[in-house]
Amino acid sequence: MDLEKFIKRRPADFIVEEVLPFKPQEKGKYKLYELKKSNLSTLQVVRFIASLLKIKPSEIGFAGLKDKIAVTTQxxxxxxxxxFLENISYLYHGGRWIKADKINFENQTGFSMKFTGFTQTPLSLGDNLGNRFIIKIDNIDKDRRKVFYSNLEVVKKFGCANYFGEQRFGSVKGRNDFIFLYLLKGNIEKAMKIYFSIKGNIKNWGKWEALYRDLKGKLEQYERDLILGLKRGLPPEKAVRILPKNIRLMFNFAFQSYMWNEYLRKYIEAKYPFKRVSFIHNWKLSFYTEVYDIEYLKNLQIPYTGKEFLIEDKTLKEIIKRTLEEHSITEDLFDKELIGIKVLTDGLRNAVFFPEEFKIVQKTKNTITVKFFLPAGSYATILLRNLLF
Structure with a gap:
């Protein structure tokens, strides 16, 4: 059963508010704006603001990518x-941006920005403390309600497995169709074909004018530029670099996030009683139902590759080694330069998270509305999959 049956029926049913670890200052090298949006991705808004101001998207700092089908504040x-103006609002309608006096976030697609002060440094990914959520869960029948309350007791006691959520996998079309893997093999044209197939029909691949017409209404400016570059005879190896760096990095992040999820899934299955829950692309996530060493588990951090951070847990070490081998990832690929970015870099991520300030704020016969805070990098959709299944 899919999570979409229960959440995000309307953007206003999924409210996210970012929490920063500092207060705005009266002076600084950077202006800080509060951005509130509905039914738009963070990158959609950032790219529009960049075009409006005639600056590079990379000059706009943000701490995290917020859900599209939601009302979010960051x-x-x-x-x-x-x-730039201290207050500005835009509606998005029919593929066009329209300046507005204000936005009705419950039923309009758009964003507003409000100047709040200054900072000395720009925001970058992970700079937030976390996010507050208010989420309305729909279609809750009697049996599902029992499952929810039973799972909630487990989460209160043992926390939740800290998997990456579906937002990390926007560049993945199918179960094993990672753009990153085609790039790694040097098949850059295949990688670009998959990328553009997510946008629409690519039957005219190679007939660049026809492809441009087929996809034009669905493309960002840099994607149009890429197709026009191919039309001019630019080789795929150079054309792919027309994509902004953050997009190219997402190809790497999607694969590394999948691998990290696999490490955690296999680790849970090796050590604890567990339940399997369906995820996107027919992938599975496993959530523990009992933990005998919670103090150890809640302090466990799992690396992405294990190159920089040594792995002392023998079970985890073997799982990471085996999973890398299964996907033909060898140590010589760690920190490799690829399409202008460094890939397969190491890092640490907590194995579990504990939702804070969890409250059920409203109940009806068929709905439950919950409120909670999650630390930066943890996903509300993962918590909800654990609670509902």
């Missing part, structure tokens, strides 16, 4: 030298 930074 913060962005702009260089102090950029001249």
């Amino acid at each position: 913060y962005i930074t702009l260089p102090e030298s950029v001249n």
